[in-house]
Amino acid sequence: MKFLILVVENIRRNLVRTTLTSLGTMMLVLVVTLVFTVLTTLDAVTTEKSANIKAIVTEKWQIPSLMPYSYAAGLIEGGAAPDDPNAVRPQDWMTWGFFVGSTESNPAKRGYENLFFSFIMEPEKARTMLDNIDALNDQQAEVLNEAIKKIQEKRNGVIIGEGRLAKLKKKIGDRITAYGRNYRDINLELEIVGTFPKETSQYTDSAIIRRDFFETELDTYKASHNNKPHALADKSLSLVWLRVPDRMSFNKLTEQILTAPSFSNPPVKCETSSTGIASFLDAYRDIIWGVRWLLAPACMLVLSLVISNAISISVRERRIEFAVLKVLGFLPWQILCLVLGEALLIGTLSGLASAGLAYGVINGVWGGLPFPIAFFPKFAVPINCLWWGAAMGAATAFVGSFFPAWSARGVRVSDVFSKVA
Incomplete structure (x- = not known):
């Protein structure tokens, strides 16, 4: 001392x-x-797991991945034949599309502060399939649960991260119009119904819109353009996430998907989430x-x-x-x-x-x-x-x-x- x-x-x-x-x-x-x-x-x-594995199914030869939404029904079954009792089926699943737009109607005034980036997905899957959600405590999870409940009640509802809400100078209950950039001429009238918990910093600049609402908007575009579909109408599915219990199940699931003839045009690939993210990070x-x-x-x-x-x-x-x-x-x-x-x-x-x-x-x-x-x-x-x-x-x-x-x-x-x- x-x-x-x-x-x-x-x-x-x-x-x-x-x-x-x-x-x-x-x-x-x-x-x-x-x-x-x-x-x-x-x-x-990017570290491989031996249990509770999440697989990512994407288009094989193109980035960004653009698959027809018709693939979703078969992929969430893991490419398994309906009458095959030995097939591996996912424990859980989630589909992702991406809508990138702006809340500014004038293209000359668009910038990062009015950027709108959203996952097109099934909102209820946010509870079980989004990364880091399982680490939330009960009070934090309730914030997300309340937002999911409200978006299920409103078809044009949107959940937006706190960081993006601040940049847009909006709050829960406000309405916004998102002018599409990757889906040109698709403009979404949305109502902000909730936000992500602040502890999920990964999603602070992101948003969630309902898959069924977005598919309806594509149908509306077709009806208003002499029955001519949008250029990306049959390419609205970017990723499908599938959860399996272990490596053996993942290998079997991958074999089922890659050999299924219904996923050949365009062809797909199936990889673990860690491998997929590592590939995506190759640019960095x-x-x-x-x-x-x-x-x-x-x-x-x-x-x-x-x-x-x-x-x-x-x-x-x-x-x-x-x-x-x-x-x-x-x-x-x-x-x-x-x-x-x-x-x-x-x-x-x-x-x-x-x-x-x-x-x-x-x-x-x-x-x-x-x-x-x-x-x-x-x-x-x-x-x-x-x-x-x-x-x-x-x-x-x-x-x-x-x-x-x-x-x-x-x-x-x-x-x-x-x-x-």
Whole structure:
């Protein structure tokens, strides 16, 4: 305890240097924490699972995937023949289409602030098939359940994430018109009936509209254009999600779908959700590699140099003090531990404080880290960041302070006092 008190007192002796070192540590730990937040989320969604597997069925040769909606009936049965008792059928399913539009009617004024991106799906499937929904507690899940109940009552209802509501300057109960961009000339009159829980930052900029409502709008377009269907009327199905219990079931399901003649024009592919997302992220592969292996190590190196510089200055100024400590009976290893302890205390507490602030502010105030990659508009900072921050601060403090501490250990009493004399 006395040793710890001595370490704390030494830190307090030069508050300006300690504060600047601490702030530098906090800033660099913050950067690395944000980097790890993105990387750990991407690693989690691209890691293969052995149970409770979600499969994605998409068009085989085209991106974006555009399949006829007629495929849905067969795919949600896993491509199984009706009279085949040995066939594997999904435990759950969800269809996805995408409607991209704008709430601004004038194309010249359209921008990100009035963008409207929506999943065309069965709203009730949001409870069981959307990622991260199963992690919500009862109170958070009730927000989504209430929104689903209302959209089931209103065919033109829409559920919109809180982030997008704020950008559109709208609230629940307002009406909007979404002017189609991928579905040109399809303009949807919608009523906002609910929002996603703020804890689901992945969907903060997204929306849900009912599949049956959208199919009706396509029929309305056909009736108003001399019975001529919309160009994408038979290409409104982008993805089908299927849940199976294990890898063996997934392999059997894939075989059923790929060999079914009803899914041959256009042909489809079936892959696990992790594989599908990894393929989708291929366009970001170089960026992710650079962030993981260049940016993060560079921040750690800079942080070590910052601490090393601060401790080196402190050691040079305190050579007489270390000589006196030796005269008083302090052993070299005790002086080494004293200097290392000062650096480790600053680094650990600064790293922990930085990570704690990141966790509280980014998740609690911002609703997630706004760093759009693919279909991830925001990333929630995990609770693990608290030990990341402390560990990064401690590790870089140790590396940066070791050589200055070793220099302090080797101070020669005779040399120091001969110069003073």
